Amino acid sequence: MAKKEPELPLEDAGRVASVTEFTRRVKELLEGGLPPCWVRGEVSNLRAQASGHVYFSLKDAGAQLSCVLFRGDAARQSLALRDGLAVLAYGEVSVYEARGQYQLVVRALIDRGAGRLQQELEKLKQRLAAEGVFDPARKQPIPLLPRAVGFITSPTGAAVQDFIRILTRRDWTGRLVVLPARVQGEGAAAELAAMLRTAEALKIFDLLVIGRGGGSIEDLWAFNEEPLVRAVADCGVPIISAVGHEIDTTLCDYAADVRAETPSGAAELISSNYVAATERLQQATAGLVDSLAGAVAQAAEKLDHARSRLRLLAPTAVIEHNHLRLDDLGNRLGSALRASVQLRREALGTARARLATASPEKRVQLESHRLLGLWKRLESASPASVLKRGYAIVRDEAGKPVARAKGLKPGQALVNEFHDGKLRVRVE
Known part of the structure; x- marks a missing residue:
């Protein structure tokens, strides 16, 4: 049966749509009927325009979808497309009427991959929190003035350089030990944990810092x-x-006693109490100097007043007496000032001596001297040392030492051992 041809419409009857009208209907149907949604796919045909707009396609095994990321939305993305x-x-469908094609306007x-990691991270975080790993009751207070700090990080990273630079700029006088470990990649977490246990076993650190610079969630994953x-x-x-940076958060941040936003922030936290103590010391020193200057000025004022009275009274005995009293007061003031300075010097010397005795290097030196003395005592008691002094060891044919002449038989073979060789002899 032959197919019936469609009846040709009359254009003036309004039954024929122009391309523009038809495309506009499609635009209204698509944009009005499809709400914004998430679409997954693989990026291809990526093109970044000089205007800042980014064009690309999303594809899978069965289809592809044209996408556009306008300049304002592109500037807000942290993901580097490739x-x-x-x-x-995430975005909404739009129809570009000039070409009659639809596209996804990406927001x-x-x-x-990062999304899956984020889901895994959240599950692990909830499980560890339920076990009490992040419980605030488990956290220890940070020392106010730590003398020895261990920093577990990559020794070649920028983080350790920033850390040292800030401590140096703030004139921190403690001891810093960089404990090297990889901070990303396979096996990094195990290496960091092993170095952490080593640092704890050394028992020389008042405080430990673990960290690295910023990066993607994959770069920071070892700390999760x-x-x-x-x-x-x-x-x-x-x-x-x-x-990481201020916006980065890892599970180690929740497990640690304190979280610093960056390695530089950790350095500032460690040195803040030291800086405050130094400022208080400077203020106290300035206050002491001001007090002494005030006392001297007050004494000078009294002296001027006394001189004025003397000029009015003018008796010789009173003048001489006041001269003596003035000398006495001056000597007492000088003695008091010298004694005060001496006391503070002695306190400073005591503090330096305590610091020197507490140094691990001093302990190592003492133990080295003790070990050398023990070795010399052992060396002096050795048989070789005795032989060098002119003695000899007599042994029988079996090599056993002969301690007494009793029991030896005429003609019996013996060996005399000297420090430079052996001599075979016989008993007569």
């Missing part, structure tokens, strides 16, 4: 791994977690 990257895109982008998080929570030495 061809082949699997993403989740937000998420790395699909459960073995390292538990090691931080169980550490017996107070510990500060300083991972």
Whole structure:
């Protein structure tokens, strides 16, 4: 049966739509009927225009979708787009009438891999929190003035350089030891945990810091791994977690005793009490100087007043008496000033001596001298040392030492051992 041809409409009857009218209907149907939604796919045909707009396609095994990321939305994204990257895109459909094609106007982008990591991170965080790993009652107070600080990080990273620069700029006088460990990649978490346990076992640190500079969630993932998080929570030495930038948060931040927003922030936290104590010392010193200057000025004022009275009274005996009293007061004031200065010098010397005796280097030196003395005593008591002094050891044919002449038989073979050789002899 032949197919019936469609009846041709009359254009003046309004039954024929122009391309523009038809495309506008499609635009209204698509944009009005499809609400904003999330779309997953792989980035391809990525093009960044000089205007700041970014054009690309999302594809999967069955289809592809044209996408546009306008300049304002592109500036807000932290994700670096590249061809082949699997993403989740949020946006609304739009029809570009001039070309008669539809596209997705993207408002937000998420790395699909990072999204999965974020879900894993949240599950682990909830489980550890339920076990009490992050319980505030477990946290230890940070020492006010730590003398020895261990920083567990990569020795080649920018974080350790910033850390040292800030401590140096603030004139911190404690001891800093950089404990090297990888901070990202496979095996980094285990290496960090092992170094943390080593630092704790050394028992020389008042405070530990663990951290690194900023990065993506993948770069910082080692600080979210459960073995390292538990090691931080169980550490017996107070510990500060300083991972990434201000916006970065890892599970080590929750497990540590204190979280610093950055390694630089940790350095400022460590040195803040030292800076405050130094300022108080300077203020006290300035106050003491002011007090002494005030006392001297007051004494000088009294002296001028006394001189004025003397000029009025003018008796010789009173003048001489006041001269004597003035000398006495001057001597007492000088003695008091010298005694005060001497007391503070002695206190400073005592503090320096205590600091010197508490130094690990002093302990190592003392133990080295003691070990050398023991070795010399052992060396002096050795048989070789005795032989060098002119003695000899007599042995029988079996090599056993002969301590007495009794029991030896004529003709019996013996060996005399000297420090430079052996001599075979016989008993007569």
